[in-house]
Amino acid sequence: xxxxxxxxxxxxxxxxxxxxxxxxxxxxxxxxxxxxxxxxxxxxxxxxxxxxxxxxxxxxxxxxxxxxxxxxxxxxxxxxxxxxxxxxxxxxxxxxxxxxxxxxxxxxxxxxxxxxxxxxxxxxxxxxxxxxxxxxxxxxxxxxxxxxxxxxxxxxxxxxxxxxxxxxxxxxxxxxxxxxxxxxxxxxxxxxxxxxxxxxxxxxxxxxxxxxxxxxxxxxxxxxxxxxxxxxxxxxxxxxxxxxxxxxxxxxxxxxxxxxxxxxxxxxxxxxxxxxxxxxxxxxxxxxxxxxxxxxxxxxxxxxxxxxxxxxxxxxxxxxxxxxxxxxxxxxxxxxxxxxxxxxxxxxxxxxxxxxxxxxxxxxxxxxxxxxxxxxxx
Amino acid sequence: xxxxxxxxxxxxxxxxxxxxxxxxxxxxxxxxxxxxxxxxxxxxxxxxxxxxxxxxxxxxxxxxxxxxxxxxxxxxxxxxxxxxxxxxxxxxxxxxxxxxxxxxxxxxxxxxxxxxxxxxxxxxxxxxxxxxxxxxxxxxxxxxxxxxxxxxxxxxxxxxxxxxxxxxxxxxxxxxxxxxxxxxxxxxxxxxxxxxxxxxxxxxxxxxxxxxxxxxxxxxxxxxxxxxxxxxxxxxxxxxxxxxxxxxxxxxxxxxxxxxxxxxxxxxxxxxxxxxxxxxxxxxxxxxxx
Numbered sequence: 001x002x003x004x005x006x007x008x009x010x011x012x013x014x015x016x017x018x019x020x021x022x023x024x025x026x027x028x029x030x031x032x033x034x035x036x037x038x039x040x041x042x043x044x045x046x047x048x049x050x051x052x053x054x055x056x057x058x059x060x061x062x063x064x065x066x067x068x069x070x071x072x073x074x075x076x077x078x079x080x081x082x083x084x085x086x087x088x089x090x091x092x093x094x095x096x097x098x099x100x101x102x103x104x105x106x107x108x109x110x111x112x113x114x115x116x117x118x119x120x121x122x123x124x125x126x127x128x129x130x131x132x133x134x135x136x137x138x139x140x141x142x143x144x145x146x147x148x149x150x151x152x153x154x155x156x157x158x159x160x161x162x163x164x165x166x167x168x169x170x171x172x173x174x175x176x177x178x179x180x181x182x183x184x185x186x187x188x189x190x191x192x193x194x195x196x197x198x199x200x201x202x203x204x205x206x207x208x209x210x211x212x213x214x215x216x217x218x219x220x221x222x223x224x225x226x227x228x229x230x231x232x233x234x235x236x237x238x239x240x241x242x243x244x245x246x247x248x249x250x251x252x253x254x255x256x257x258x259x260x261x262x263x264x265x266x267x268x269x270x271x272x273x274x275x276x277x278x279x280x281x282x283x284x285x286x287x288x289x290x291x292x293x294x295x296x297x298x299x300x301x302x303x304x305x306x307x308x309x310x311x312x313x314x315x316x317x318x319x320x321x322x323x324x325x326x327x328x329x330x331x332x333x334x335x336x337x338x339x340x341x342x343x344x345x346x347x348x349x350x351x352x353x354x355x356x357x358x359x360x361x362x363x364x365x366x367x368x369x370x371x372x373x374x375x376x377x378x
Numbered sequence: 379x380x381x382x383x384x385x386x387x388x389x390x391x392x393x394x395x396x397x398x399x400x401x402x403x404x405x406x407x408x409x410x411x412x413x414x415x416x417x418x419x420x421x422x423x424x425x426x427x428x429x430x431x432x433x434x435x436x437x438x439x440x441x442x443x444x445x446x447x448x449x450x451x452x453x454x455x456x457x458x459x460x461x462x463x464x465x466x467x468x469x470x471x472x473x474x475x476x477x478x479x480x481x482x483x484x485x486x487x488x489x490x491x492x493x494x495x496x497x498x499x500x501x502x503x504x505x506x507x508x509x510x511x512x513x514x515x516x517x518x519x520x521x522x523x524x525x526x527x528x529x530x531x532x533x534x535x536x537x538x539x540x541x542x543x544x545x546x547x548x549x550x551x552x553x554x555x556x557x558x559x560x561x562x563x564x565x566x567x568x569x570x571x572x573x574x575x576x577x578x579x580x581x582x583x584x585x586x587x588x589x590x591x592x593x594x595x596x597x598x599x600x601x602x603x604x605x606x607x608x609x610x611x612x613x614x615x616x617x618x619x620x621x622x623x624x625x626x627x628x629x630x631x632x633x634x635x636x637x638x639x640x641x642x643x644x645x646x647x648x649x650x651x652x653x654x655x656x657x658x659x660x661x662x663x664x665x666x667x668x
Binding site for chain 2 (some may be wrong): 041
C-alpha cells in the first residue's frame with residue numbers, strides 16, 4: 001500500500017509552544033505579583049504600581065485587538081464599531097461599581113451621585129439588576145452579545161460587506177455615543193461613571209486588588225488566545241478564511257455563510273465586552289468617549305500593526321502601539337497623532353502582514369538561506 | 379351526540395387507523411407506485427436530472443435569458459456553446475440560485491423546484507459549479523481546499539469539531555490523485571499555476587459528490603497536455619454524474635461531446651451532435667463565422 005500523502009492534523013501547540021504558553025501564564029500569575037508586591041520599592045527588580053496599571057490596561061486592549069483580528073484578519077470583515085462593545089461591557093461593570101459606592105458618595109445618598117444631581121428620586125428600570133454581581137457578569141456578556149447578534153443578523157442577511165459594513169458599524173458606535181451623552185439615558189451623561197470605591201465589598205484602591213485585576217486580565221487574555229487558536233485551527237477557522245477569500249465559492253460548496261459570520265461576530269463582540277468590564281475597575285472611569293469613532297479605529301490599527309491573520313500579531317500590536325503611546329504622550333504629546341497616522345501608513349504600505357508577519361518572513365528567508373526546514377509557527 | 383352516532387364515529391376511526399397502518403406498510407403510496415419518495419430526494423423517473431422551461435431573465439431591460447428551455451438526462455455530458463452574451467453563465471447562475479429568473483420553471487429531477495432554494499441549499503442538493511475564472515481559497519493549502527469542499531455536515535458546530543474519518547481521508551487521497559496534485563498537497567492554492575487551480579476547483583467539485591456538475595470553461599488557460607487529461611477525467615465521470623460543460627475550445631468539445639446545445643440571445647438556437655450543429659446555417663451565422 002502506498003503511504004498517504006495527506007498531512008496529519010497538527011496538535012494545538014507543539015511541545016515548545018506549550019512551554020512558551022505556560023511561561024506566559026507563570027509570568028502573569030506568579031512573577032508579576034512577586035515583583036510588584038514582595039520585592040520592595042526602589043529595588044531594581046521592583047515592578048512599579050504605574051507599570052502594573054499600564055500593563056493591565058494594555059492587556060485589556062490586547063483582548064480587543066485579538067477580537068478584531070478574528071473578525072477582520074480571519075473573516076475579512078472590518079468592524080469600526082468594536083469600541084462600542086468594549087464600552088457596553090465597561091458600562092455594565094460600571095453600573096455595578098456605582099451601586100457598590102453605596103452611601104459613600106458626595107451626596108451621601110442611596111442613589112449614585114449623578115442621579116441625585118439630576119434630582120431623580122429612584123433608580124431607573126434599567127438599573128434594576130445593577131446590585132447583583134452575577135447579573136452584572138451576565139450583562140457584560142449579554143449586552144454586547146445581543147446587540148451584535150441583532151445587528152449582525154440583519155447586516156449579514158442583507159449581505160452587507162466591505163466598506164459599507166465598516167461605515168455602518170462606525171455610525172452605530174457614533175449613534176450610541178450620542179445616546180450615552182444624554183443625561184436622560186441614565187448613564188451619567190458626558191461624565192459617565194467614576195469615583196468607584198469597592199468591588200464585592202472589597203476596596204478597589206489597594207495594591208492587592210490592583211494586582212488581582214492585573215492577573216485576572218492576563219489570564220483572560222491567555223484563555224481567549226487559547227480559544228481563538230483552537231477555533232482558527234479547526235475547520236471552522238478555515239471556513240472563516242474562505243469567507244474572506246471567496247465567499248461565493250464557499251456558498252457553492254454548500255456552506256451558508258450567515259451562521260459562520262454571525263457566530264464569530266458575536267464572539268468578537270463578547271470578547272470586547274469582557275475586556276471593557278476588566279478595564280473599568282482598573283482605570284476607574286467609563287464615559288461615552290470610549291464609544292468615539294477614533295477609539296474603534298485604534299483597535300483596528302493595533303491589529304494591523306501587529307499582523308492580521310496571525311493570533312500573536314494583534315497582541316504584540318496592542319503592546320507596541322500603546323507602549324509607544326504612553327511614552328510619546330509624556331515626552332512629546334503634540335506628535336502622538338502624527339506618529340499614529342504615520343505608523344498606519346507605513347504598516348499598510350510596507351508591512352501588509354504587520355510586524356509579526358514581517359518577522360516571520362525574515363525568519364523563513366533566514367531559514368532558507370541556512371537551508372533549514374521551516375519551523376512551526378506560534 | 380346520540381350513542382349510535384358515537385358508535386359510527388368510533389367505527390370510522392378504527393377503519394381509518396387500519397387504513398393508515400396498511401398505507402405505511404406499502405411505503406406511503408398507493409399500490410400503483412413502485413417506489414417511495416422522501417421529500418427532497420432526487421426523482422429521476424422521468425429521465426431528466428435538470429429541466430428548464432421557458433425561463434426569462436432581464437437585467438435593466440436587457441433580456442439575458444429569453445424563453446430558454448433545456449433538459450439534461452442523468453449521466454449525460456452536455457456541451458453548451460454560443461457567442462459571448464448568449465446567456466451561458468447567466469443560465470448557470472439561475473440553476474445554482476445566484477440569479478432569480480423573472481419567469482419560468484427550473485427543476486432538479488422531477489420534484490425539486492430549484493427556484494425555492496438558495497445557493498448553499500442547491501449545492502447540498504447535489505449541484506456543483508466551477509466558475510469561469512478559477513476560484514479557490516487562495517490562502518489555504520490544496521488539502522484544506524479539498525477538505526472544505528468535502529461532502530459532510532456544514533454547520534458551525536460540525537465544523538468546529540470536524541476530523542476526517544478513514545473513508546473521508548481515502549476520498550481526499552483519491553481526488554488528490556485524480557486531479558494530479560498529490561505532490562502539491564501542502565502548497566498554498568494561491569501559488570498554483572492557472573491550470574492547477576482549474577484542476578483544484580474541479581477536485582473541490584468532486585469532493586462534494588454532486589449529481590450534476592456545471593463547468594464554466596474548465597480548460598481555459600490549460601496546456602494541451604492538461605486539456606487532454608481533463609477530457610479523460612470528464613469522460614470517466616460521464617454516466618456516474620451528469621455534466622454540463624460550457625466551452626469555446628472546439629477540439630475539446632469534439633473529444634468529449636455527445637449532444638451539443640447552441641445558445642444565442644438567451645435561447646436554444648440548435649441542438650444535436652457537433653457535426654450537425656456545425657453544419658447548421660444559423661449557427662454558422664451567429665457563432666462559428668463563415
